[in-house]
Amino acid sequence: MRSPSARDFRIASIPNRVTVVMEGTEEKVGGWLREVEDNVRQVFLDFCFQAIRRVFPHLTAEEYEWLEMMVEQQVQSFLEVYWVAEPYEPSASFRTVRERAERRLGALKNEKHYIPVSQFGLVCSVCKEREALRLAEIKETDHYGEIKRKTLHLWKRRAEKFQGAGGEEDDRRSGRIKDNEFLCGICLGKRVARDYFSALFGASVLSFPSVLEIGAGDYYAVLMMDGDNMGKWFSGERKEEYSQTSQKLARFAKEIVPRIVEEQCRGKLVYAGGDDVLAFLPTETVLKAAEELRLAFGDERKGLGHGATASFGVVIAHKKSPLHLVLNAVRALEKKAKQYSNDKTGQRKDALALALHTRSGEISEAVLPWMIGGEKVSQLLDQWINLLKTSLSPNFIFHFASAFAPLLHERHCPKWENGDMLATELRRLLKRSVKEGSHLSAQEIAHHTQVLLSLHEAVRSGYDFLYLLKILTFFKRSEGNGQ
Known part of the structure; x- marks a missing residue:
């Protein structure tokens, strides 16, 4: 398997789901898959651990050990890795074997195993889900002021390059970590990802622009796309057909999507993984981008071909809106587009869900099919x-x-x-x-x-x-x- 190119990395087209044919006994195959899972978890842990070392370069060995213990608990609870192995004889139908493996994987994912993590400190400023990193133990008798003081004890010790500029300058543009931000281990890793990948690939990695730079006005758009009924496109009798479909999706994600989003519509692509797309766009080009992506996905040369459809969520939000809330909104909206149905026309899915989140907090939302009366x-x-x-x-x-x-x-x-x-x-x-x-x-x-x-x-x-x-x-x- 080739290493990802800088272009692959830039558009985040590396898949998080793979299907492989492996030769070996059940015990050997299971061992290989467990090894893959362990490697995935260890790489993600190392990714978060390096962020601690970069942001807090002057801690003691005991302090690093404390933080790494916190991060490891957060990663083990956060990262979900699932795999199944299904026997496959050369004479068997690849479609039957794959569908059986798919059902087993779905059942496994439905029976989620939650790893409990006790949390007593301040919540992460970004994800609002996990505890912000700290060095001191939080006692049950500690009041809010004491908890914040203990948290600040760590975050005041971050390296100079991660500190805000101070003064009257717009703090949205200054510093990698603001003075009032307290991050969990995972969000800290994401914040330092640019440094990590620059060192890993031996080249400068382009930084992602602020939403303030997306478009000229006070609003910007977030677009999310997901292919409809993808199971039927992976239902070929032969594994060669499965590979051909994967290759079509890879070309769509790596070549067609960046061309539409970034070259034609002046947007910024966050990721394109086959039939999944997430992008930030100016409000004046988002409808064009959605239309071009939908048409390309159903095109024989650019996408999967005739009959392929996709559903879209598009949220238009003020640039001062919390980004995590906007992302949650567009994910929910894309699901609503997937659920679209019209009993009179018989249309299902293949929809565009639009929402406007104004600065005042008002939300307007509508779901429409891609085709109306031809x-x-x-x-x-x-x-x-x-x-x-x-x-x-x-x-x-x-x-x-x-x-x-x-x-x-x-x-x-x-x-x-x-x-x-x-x-x-x-x-x-x-x-x-x-x-x-x-x-x-x-x-x-x-x-x-x-x-x-x-x-x-x-x-x-x-x-x-x-x-x-x-x-x-x-x-x-x-x-x-x-x-």
């Missing part, structure tokens, strides 16, 4: 964004929401059932909301009304429809560069 939903949304920018006052959406929101009830009336009434009011409001100096013909108004009715039919509820209109208004404001 047209791409991204193009329908672009039509409306352009309409709001050129010919239509956003007051249209305000007046519509004021009139129709009171008619909704989450349980008894999730949607407006009287289509004729809805169409009539939409046409009336469209006519009244045309900007001075602009003109929309009766045919154009009829077309835009039909587009809105199609969007209403496709979303899960009337509230989703109202939220979608709010999101479109946001895009209209100089493509998200406004306040």
Whole structure:
């Protein structure tokens, strides 16, 4: 197996899941797999241990031993490694053997073994899940001030390069670890990852930009993609077919995704692992990126081929929003896109879930299928964004929401059932909301009304429809560069 190239490393395309055919007795194969698991855990431990040495270079041997013990407990509880071995005879169907192994692996992952870790100190400033590293033992009688003092005792001793600049400078841009940050062992390892990999590969590793540098406005977008029904694409009778599918996904992740995200849409790719993609993008290009990724994934030359679909979560958030909350939101949104279904059209999955998280804390969310009436939903949304920018006052959406929101009830009336009434009011409001100096013909108004009715039919509820209109208004404001 070849070592990953610098390009592979930059786009994080190294898989976390492998399927291999191994020759040997059950005992030998089991031993090899246990050795692989041990190596994975040890490499991750070393990754976290080196961060301790870099950030705190002047501790005693006893202090290093204390911190490494804390980190080891956190890593053992955090890192989950699962494997199964299934007998495979040359005459057997590869598909049958693989599916049997897949079911066993799924059952194993469902029976999670939690390693309890006692935690008494301050929580990590980043993940909010694990305890921040400290040197002193926390007693049951310690009050908050005493716990913080004991934690500060360690973090004040970090190396100069990891300290903030101080003064009135924007602390979001200064220092690798801010004065008010206390990290767990895993988050500390991530914070120092650049130094670790630069030393490991003998070359400078490009730093990831701050979200402040993504796009020109106060908002940015996080996109998450996941292929639909991937099991059927790995259901070939021969292992050669399995390898061909893996090669297609590898090419998509390593060549097509970076080209779309970074070259065409001015975004920053976090990872691309086959059918999984996570990227940060300017708000004005995120819809284009999602559309291009979806089309490429179903393309014979660029992706898996005809019939391959993918679901997307897209969160637009203020640049001051806590990043871990935005990432949690986009993960949840991508799952909602996966759960999309429409009984009237029979559509399942293959959806785009959009959410806008404003600075004030308001959240607007809508889930749409990629295709509506034979047209791409991204193009329908672009039509409306352009309409709001050129010919239509956003007051249209305000007046519509004021009139129709009171008619909704989450349980008894999730949607407006009287289509004729809805169409009539939409046409009336469209006519009244045309900007001075602009003109929309009766045919154009009829077309835009039909587009809105199609969007209403496709979303899960009337509230989703109202939220979608709010999101479109946001895009209209100089493509998200406004306040």
